[in-house]
Amino acid sequence: MAPLPGNFQGGLLEGRSQRAAQPWPPPGLAEALTTLGLDGEREYAGDIFVSVMAGQALPKTDLPRAVTAEMRALVVDWLVQVHEYLGLAGDTLYLAVHLLDSYLRVAPVRLRHLQLLGVACLFVACKVEESTRPEPASLCLLGAGSFSPAQLLRAERRLLSRLNFQLYYPGPLLCLGLLAALARSRPRVVLLATYFLELSVLEAEAAGWEPGRRAAAALALAQSVLLHEGGEGPELGLYSKAELGPIEPCMARAALRGPAPGRAAVFLKYARPQRQCISLTAARLLSRTCPAPP
Known part of the structure; x- marks a missing residue:
């Protein structure tokens, strides 16, 4: 099993004095990877653990003035329904919501464009996580004609540009x-x-x-x-x-x-x-x- 990088203490463990010292890597890590179907990655168990568990949270900033927590929840709730209807992978939903929250922290959003932004986030997440992705026209139909395929593709370009194509997310x-x-x-x-x-x-x-x-x-x-x-x-x-x-x-x-x-x-x-x-x-x-x- 590969040893954990030296800076791991400065990431996942630093400043957590209330926790008793634990053995690192955690016992059974290689076996856990086998359970997840990653038997061929046992040599890199420590590196995988660090990469997955040391993911960072988004900055704790307020939502844009036009978007309340309830409005955000309404859009995410709708995304959950679309995600289930299309039979998408679980990680796709978490990436889509992460992209939505990331965009809300760096760019203003008009309330009438919030659903379009949510669909653009789901569209991009599908490209990252799914082997096949829904067509823009089908997503527009699920949006009850609130936006067109051209508007969706423009929203996708805006999203990628404002996030600087930072799409990696160990959800x-x-x-x-x-x-x-x-x-x-x-x-x-x-x-x-x-x-x-x-x-x-x-x-x-x-x-x-x-x-x-x-x-x-x-x-x-x-x-x-x-x-x-x-x-x-x-x-x-x-x-x-x-x-x-x-x-x-x-x-x-x-x-x-x-x-x-x-x-x-x-x-x-x-x-x-x-x-x-x-x-x-x-x-x-x-x-x-x-x-x-x-």
């Missing part, structure tokens, strides 16, 4: 897969953690959380909610409770909110039998320990 879903494999989490726990993680895309503040910390919070919350079922693997200790503290309550509140107007897509998606009705289970179990959200 939280990849981090969750790695952390769950390390912790030997059961499939039901991983499913619940995936639900919590996807709920977080609706929250504007989630862009200020590092992908690895966000994934760790989702996994920790899922393990806590399903604690009565037992059988969990070892705690990784990559993040202290204080570091996960602001994130877990946000995810819990979102799960308790249920299918609220403009924020229903993720809840309803995970309420289906194909996903074990896990959103209903989460709301029921959380309601026993958490107060209802305002």
